Amino acid sequence: MKKIVYAGLFTFFVSVISFTARAESTVGYFGFEPDIITNYIGPSSKKMGYVRVTIDLMLTDTSDIAVVEHHTPLLRDALVEILSKEPEEKIKSLTGREEIRAKCAE
Structure with a gap:
């Protein structure tokens, strides 16, 4: 019987702690609408291509969304x-995209 009570209390405290952590979270998200579309130059200067990206920013404080x-x-x-x-x-390689993402984050 004690094991059941301890298991119930443990479950209760874990849920209270996780609820408190979620309540204190001030993380906000901002998405650029519409998507960003721009041209890039291919290996030969005659060939042009375009890239379309969807960008979402994660902000550490929801008050920064207005800024x-x-x-x-x-x-x-x-x-x-x-x-x-x-x-x-x-633009077409995965490692290159990660480098571009890092450059945009600066």
């Missing part, structure tokens, strides 16, 4: 500038 919304045009322009300068090989 990001205010600066969305500037952020979008910076992202388009970074993406348009990348070569086709980098």
Whole structure:
């Protein structure tokens, strides 16, 4: 009988702790709408391609969402500038995409 009581109390405390952790979370998300579409130059200067990306930002504080919304045009322009300068090989490879993601995060 004691084991059942201890198991019940343990389950109760774990659920209370996880609920408290979720209640204190102030993480927010912001998605750029519409998707960002830009051109890039292929290996030969005659061939052009385009890339379409969906970008979501994870913010550590939900109060920062208003700041990001205010600066969305500037952020979008910076992202388009970074993406348009990348070569086709980098855009099409997984490791290249990770490098581009890191560059955009700076």
